[in-house]
Amino acid sequence: MEKLITGEDQILSIITGAICLLILMALAIIIFFYFSRKKIIKTQLEKANMEIAHQKEVLQSTLITQEEERKRIAQDLHDAISSKLNIVSLNANFLTEDNITPPEANTIGKHISNITATILESSRKIAHDLLPPTLEKFGLEAALEELCEEVGDTKKFEVHHDLSYSEAFLDSDRELHLFRIVQELINNSIKHSNATQINLVMKTGENQLYLQYRDNGKGFDVVKAQQAKGLGMSGIKNRADILSGILHMESSPGNGINITVKIQR
Structure with missing residues (x-):
């Protein structure tokens, strides 16, 4: 009878040990998948953050490029058009003077015509640079x-x-x-x-x-x-x-x- 009880205890111990081992293995698998999933999520978040950072850099680069181009266009307009229009305005005022002679008026008129042609060419070039028609x-x-x-x-x-x-x-x-x-x-x-x-x-x-x-x-x-x-x-x-x-x-x-x-x- 004692031998039978001892045998049953051994079987029970084996079964209990096997169950504990299975539980430990299940826990290990759960922990493995948990940390693996966590690592995957972390990697995906890092990738997403890098993509967001890259998009921000591209946007910033776009704004910088646009701002620099605006400055360049403004400088072109000032150098090629505004300054020359001031000269045209000054010469036009001379034409309104009462004591101006016909030869002087003719000379000033030619000067205005030449400057106007230059302004038109500069305007065409600036427009061409902004959006080439070709x-x-x-x-x-x-x-x-x-x-x-x-x-x-x-x-x-x-x-x-x-x-x-x-x-x-x-x-x-x-x-x-x-x-x-x-x-x-x-x-x-x-x-x-x-x-x-x-x-x-x-x-x-x-x-x-x-x-x-x-x-x-x-x-x-x-x-x-x-x-x-x-x-x-x-x-x-x-x-x-x-x-x-x-x-x-x-x-x-x-x-x-x-x-x-x-x-x-």
Whole structure:
């Protein structure tokens, strides 16, 4: 009888131990899944926070770019139009004087006519820079081709371009941002680089746009250029961010620049 009881106690102990082991294993699994899920949620939150931070940076970059452009347009309007209109107004006042002679009036009239022609040309150029009519009417490829030809026609630069763009690859707003990138790169080459050659390549594949810009100018320190304030290279980077593009910039003193932009559809 004692042996039977002892055997039952052993079986009960085994069953109890097995149940405890199963409970421990279940708890371990629950704890594992709990912490795994917690880690996944934490990772997702970190990713979401990074995305929000990136969107804030892009928005801030957009506002900075717009503000710099407003300042540049305001300066252009002041330099090219307002100051000249003051001269026109001054000369017009001379015409109202009683003692003015016909030859003097004729000279002042010609002067006013010449200044007015200059103002009209400046206005046309400012309007063209704000929204290139070729871009609006004929698209990005035609606008970039026109831009390259305008620079080449000055005979100060040897400009080569290889452009192949699938219509509507980008929407009109994004096309304008890409056009501004190229426009700013060319402006930098003209104003600062002492370059004699400019090369522009643009290709579109099924899902990616590739743009490369090179010149043979004096180059610059990339790190300093990226840290510099103002429209310049920071404006180019801002626009690339707005386009969700990958901007790669290569340059060093004496070696020109090589800039690529890759944009996914």
